[in-house]
Amino acid sequence: MDLIGNAAAARQALVTMWTIRRFEEAVDDLFARGLMHGTMHLSIGQEAVPVGACLALSDGDYITSTHRGHGHCIAKGARLADMMAELLAKETGYCRGRGGSMHIADVATGNLGANGIVAGGVPIAAGAGLAVKMRGGREVVVSFFGDGAVNEGAWHEGVNLAAIWDLPVVFVCENNHYGMSMSVSRAFRVKQLSERAAAYGIPGVTVDGNDPQAVHDAVADAVTRARAGEGPTLIEATTYRWKGHSKSDKNLYRTREEIEQWRERDPIARFEQRVAATLGDQEIQSCRDEARDAVRAAVRAAHAAPDASADSLTEAVYAR
Amino acid sequence: MTAVAEQTRTLTYAEAVREALAQAMTADERVFLLGEDVGTYGGAFGVTGDLVHRFGEERIRDTPISELGIVGAAVGAALAGMRPVVEIQFSDFTAQAMDQIVNQAAKIHFMLGGAATVPMVLRAPAGSGTGAAAQHSQSLEAWFAHVPGLKVVMPATPADAKALLLAAIADPNPVIVLEHKLLYKQSGPVPEAATPARLGEAAVRRRGTDLTIVATGVMVPRSLEAADELAADGIEASVVDPRSLKPLDGKSIVDDVTRTGRALLVQEAPKTAGFMAEIAATIGESPAFGHLRAPISRLCGLDVPIPYAPQLERAAVPQVADIVRAATDLVRRW
Numbered sequence: 322m323d324l325i326g327n328a329a330a331a332r333q334a335l336v337t338m339w340t341i342r343r344f345e346e347a348v349d350d351l352f353a354r355g356l357m358h359g360t361m362h363l364s365i366g367q368e369a370v371p372v373g374a375c376l377a378l379s380d381g382d383y384i385t386s387t388h389r390g391h392g393h394c395i396a397k398g399a400r401l402a403d404m405m406a407e408l409l410a411k412e413t414g415y416c417r418g419r420g421g422s423m424h425i426a427d428v429a430t431g432n433l434g435a436n437g438i439v440a441g442g443v444p445i446a447a448g449a450g451l452a453v454k455m456r457g458g459r460e461v462v463v464s465f466f467g468d469g470a471v472n473e474g475a476w477h478e479g480v481n482l483a484a485i486w487d488l489p490v491v492f493v494c495e496n497n498h499y500g501m502s503m504s505v506s507r508a509f510r511v512k513q514l515s516e517r518a519a520a521y522g523i524p525g526v527t528v529d530g531n532d533p534q535a536v537h538d539a540v541a542d543a544v545t546r547a548r549a550g551e552g553p554t555l556i557e558a559t560t561y562r563w564k565g566h567s568k569s570d571k572n573l574y575r576t577r578e579e580i581e582q583w584r585e586r587d588p589i590a591r592f593e594q595r596v597a598a599t600l601g602d603q604e605i606q607s608c609r610d611e612a613r614d615a616v617r618a619a620v621r622a623a624h625a626a627p628d629a630s631a632d633s634l635t636e637a638v639y640a641r
Numbered sequence: 642m643t644a645v646a647e648q649t650r651t652l653t654y655a656e657a658v659r660e661a662l663a664q665a666m667t668a669d670e671r672v673f674l675l676g677e678d679v680g681t682y683g684g685a686f687g688v689t690g691d692l693v694h695r696f697g698e699e700r701i702r703d704t705p706i707s708e709l710g711i712v713g714a715a716v717g718a719a720l721a722g723m724r725p726v727v728e729i730q731f732s733d734f735t736a737q738a739m740d741q742i743v744n745q746a747a748k749i750h751f752m753l754g755g756a757a758t759v760p761m762v763l764r765a766p767a768g769s770g771t772g773a774a775a776q777h778s779q780s781l782e783a784w785f786a787h788v789p790g791l792k793v794v795m796p797a798t799p800a801d802a803k804a805l806l807l808a809a810i811a812d813p814n815p816v817i818v819l820e821h822k823l824l825y826k827q828s829g830p831v832p833e834a835a836t837p838a839r840l841g842e843a844a845v846r847r848r849g850t851d852l853t854i855v856a857t858g859v860m861v862p863r864s865l866e867a868a869d870e871l872a873a874d875g876i877e878a879s880v881v882d883p884r885s886l887k888p889l890d891g892k893s894i895v896d897d898v899t900r901t902g903r904a905l906l907v908q909e910a911p912k913t914a915g916f917m918a919e920i921a922a923t924i925g926e927s928p929a930f931g932h933l934r935a936p937i938s939r940l941c942g943l944d945v946p947i948p949y950a951p952q953l954e955r956a957a958v959p960q961v962a963d964i965v966r967a968a969t970d971l972v973r974r975w
Contacts, residue, residue, distance in 0.1 A: 419752055438745070445714075
């Protein structure tokens, strides 16, 4: 899919990136004003990865997501009001107030859930791929995870199972350069995380994670491979999170200059420049407005929704 | 229950498990097995046997040694509509998979506000008595029973090995089935029909008047043997097998203790923070408390890892003679 020259695709990519940005800015604001509790892991600066990846997916395809998962959820097609309601501890939230930001999910659009355990979703994605394969289905599973996940046992076990069974899974590493405060330069000895693919006998590729087209192309190729029964691919998308790891992060481990350098590579601003000829200034502004209005409406709807009720709390532990 | 007598045959506990797996797979395309050496090898304890020849390698899926990955794959497959049954070779190895069991399988239904279910089964051979020492002999039921979102069953007879497993497979929640390795070769009547048990229903294996013995796993047959010896000595013991630890049928236990006025709680696992402490509290918090003629008594494994030497291993967990002694003491002293 040509996200640059095709106006409809460009528009969809831009609106979705802006929606993720505005959604997380709203979350940041609500949190600062004491209207949202818990903790939040914002993906501001990383919007190109979920947008590029999810545009390569079809209805029925699955994703597994991470603690930094608002972008994945939005890009896969979730309803903003229900997401915001979940974060605001409302009964109408996707998880009825039981999951919050870290466990946001929208099973109807194939999002099997965000995960508070960094590599927790990786073997789960392999299992979803196994289910698809055993049913003879055509669906694929995209497993999103960060650079912090690749040193956990679950990551290696999940990737290996997908590899040996040729499962239709695309492993997308959002390398945002820090596992909390642990810099990638201190966390592994390979130059690029995609080199790890060789150890499992699958293709590995590193792409510019601030370029939705680059992410999309790599994921689309991997999806084609997966649908053809040729097994998984590991894609490393290099990007950067502008904000701290979570709300308690004092940013003691990186410099203002480093953050500034990456802000200059803002995936949204760069994408707007690249699609200027396709969309034109007016259309670009309309994309921004659309995203802003959608997030505002979501915040309003969520605020108006009833609070999550404790009446049925213990009943939701077991399925009937 | 139907008036028609159920067709039963004599099967071993292992054969009963295999029959449940075969019947569940025949009845439901979504059911499949995965685990280490479950295919041609037939399972570390021979439980899966010839299933790979009957159902093929897709559905009897050999895995690499990756307990965390295996359970994670089962969670994902269950989320995506399948009904996986995982075999973990020794229940001790569930420690490797604990994140997927405790943080994923048990919690996803709740964390997602009920929007998804994880209908999977984890079978694992538990318990001591095989000389396999500390990392292959544990009784870990209390770990799992403590986690909201998991169900835990401990079949003690061949019939229960089948009926509880069928119930576990039919259940929309993650269920841990702790099979006892010393029971695999025990024989007993097993119904031919694929009739699942109802989880949360205890079995009163023997009814007596002097005390109630509550026992789990291999301690059930040991307690029944002890009860025979006690009867010869004039002491009539009830033996209650909870079968399903979570959900727990507290009522059957409480009713029996109310009748006998004495409770001896027998488990193989170490005493401290073990499941029998939960049973003791269940009795203590109930009206049965007012009927107690003696303090509630626990006979448990020692608070030690399971040792290798056979005489040490026997000394680490309750034997028939220990149960007889503890029951006699409880009845005679009070």
